[in-house]
Structures are given as structure tokens and as C-alpha cells.
Amino acid sequence: MEPIIAQSTISVLIVDDDPTFRYGLRASLKSMGYHAEMARNAEEALANVRERRVDLVLLDINMPGMGGVEACRRIRAAAPLAGILMLTVRDTEDDKVLALEAGADDYVTKPFRLRELLARMRAVLRRTGGEAGGRQPILRARDLELDLERRLLRKAGREIHLSPKEFDVLAFLMQHLNVPLTHSRILQALWGPDYGRESEYLRTYIKTLRKKIEDDPSKPEYLLTEPWVGYRFRDPSKAEAATPFSDDDEG
Numbered sequence: 744m745e746p747i748i749a750q751s752t753i754s755v756l757i758v759d760d761d762p763t764f765r766y767g768l769r770a771s772l773k774s775m776g777y778h779a780e781m782a783r784n785a786e787e788a789l790a791n792v793r794e795r796r797v798d799l800v801l802l803d804i805n806m807p808g809m810g811g812v813e814a815c816r817r818i819r820a821a822a823p824l825a826g827i828l829m830l831t832v833r834d835t836e837d838d839k840v841l842a843l844e845a846g847a848d849d850y851v852t853k854p855f856r857l858r859e860l861l862a863r864m865r866a867v868l869r870r871t872g873g874e875a876g877g878r879q880p881i882l883r884a885r886d887l888e889l890d891l892e893r894r895l896l897r898k899a900g901r902e903i904h905l906s907p908k909e910f911d912v913l914a915f916l917m918q919h920l921n922v923p924l925t926h927s928r929i930l931q932a933l934w935g936p937d938y939g940r941e942s943e944y945l946r947t948y949i950k951t952l953r954k955k956i957e958d959d960p961s962k963p964e965y966l967l968t969e970p971w972v973g974y975r976f977r978d979p980s981k982a983e984a985a986t987p988f989s990d991d992d993e994g
Contacts, residue, residue, distance in 0.1 A: 757780070760807060788802070798825060799828065800827045802847070823933060827846060846928055884920075915929060965977060965978075
């Protein structure tokens with residue numbers, strides 16, 4: 744099978760303190776058509792994502808200074824829509840959970856084959872909307888239309904007013920279509936790394952959004968509760984027939 748050549752508009756940031764690894768991986772990704780940049784540590788990575796759009800961050804978990812898990816939290820807060828793929832020599836269950844709870848989309852254990860890494864990258868980019876060479880300016884789900892550039896929401900052609908934070912919450916969930924997101928993942932991505940336990944705070948925004956976008960807020964079709972986990976955005980027009988969770992089902 745021929746390798747899939749990526750569009751050059753997909754920006755990948757390689758964060759690793761090993762120069763041989765950094766330069767080697769950058770050369771490989773460039774040969775596949777990716778626009779690849781490098782950072783030697785977490786501080787450089789944070790400066791990079793704050794200055795320019797990054798579609799995907801390849802982040803080493805073991806680095807001097809600020810470690811990869813803390814770097815992941817801060818990068819997630821600075822670039823909530825970017826994909827984050829952790830690269831780690833650690834393969835214990837606890838390490839994987841820590842990475843995912845910090846906001847990582849996936850992880851790859853070193854050493855790895857380039858083919859495996861590329862497959863994981865494409866999977867993350869599909870979920871975040873970056874594979875098409877930049878995020879879609881308009882997200883659609885049945886009769887909802889969210890314009891990311893103009894920050895407008897329409898339902899069946901009628902504009903619905905959202906506060907700035909309501910818009911951010913809905914956009915983040917729609918960008919992760921059908922992906923269960925924990926309370927802490929959403930809070931840290933949209934409010935910052937110091938948040939994570941304010942589930943009631945987030946629940947208030949979800950209730951308000953349901954009143955604005957759901958036909959029956961007590962039986963949501965878009966914003967589903969994942970009991971004892973968090974929330975998931977679903978496109979009802981593409982979902983199989985199922986009984987959605989009500990807001991009272993949340994654990």
C-alpha cells in the first residue's frame with residue numbers, strides 16, 4: 744500500500760530533548776508532506792503553540808525541566824483544538840492514564856515504527872478536524888451549523904445567541920464528535936490547567952446549551968451525558984437509534 748501523503752498545510756510540532764530523534768522524525772514527516780517544526784523542551788513548545796496554529800503536537804513524556812504530562816496540560820489550555828500525541832518509553836497503565844487525563848488524545852510507546860506513528864497521527868487528526876489541512880470553518884450536525892470564524896450558531900437557519908464561553912464549550916465538543924470527554928478534560932482545555940474539579944460549573948453551561956439547541960432539553964440528542972465520565976457530542980442524523988441519557992443520569 745502506498746503511503747498517504749499529507750497536505751503541507753498540516754502543522755506538526757515535535758517536542759523532544761533528543762536532537763537526533765527530533766531531526767530524524769522531522770525529516771521523515773517532511774518527506775510525507777507534513778509541515779514539521781521542532782521544540783527542545785516544554786517551554787519552547789508552549790511559546791510555539793501560542794504564536795501560531797498547530798494541528799498536532801508530538802510530545803515526549805520524559806523531558807528535563809517541565810515534564811511531558813504538565814506540558815500536555817498547558818499546551819491543551821493554550822491550544823484546545825490541537826491534537827496531542829504522547830511519545831513515551833513508559834508503557835504502564837498508570838502512565839497512560841496520566842497522559843490521557845492531562846489532555847492527550849493518544850500515545851505511542853517508544854521505540855515505534857514510523858508506519859504506526861503515522862496511523863496514530865491520522866486518527867488524531869481525523870478526530871480534531873486537522874487532516875483536511877486546517878479545521879473546518881463550519882461544523883454541521885443535522886440542523887445545527889456552527890461557524891468557527893464568525894462565531895455564530897444557527898439551528899435550522901435561525902441564529903441562536905451564545906455567550907463566548909458557551910460557544911467555546913459547544914465548539915470543543917463538536918470538534919470531538921462522538922468522543923466521550925471527561926469533565927476535567929473540558930474544564931482544563933477551556934478554562935485552564937488550574938481547573939478540573941468544577942463539574943457543577945461545567946454542568947451549568949451544558950444545561951444552558953441544551954435549552955438553546957435541543958428540541959427537548961430533558962431528552963438531549965446532541966449533548967449527551969456519559970455517566971460518571973463527562974459529555975459527548977453526537978450528530979443525531981448519523982447516530983444509530985438509541986435512547987439518549989437525560990441530564991439526571993449524570994454520575
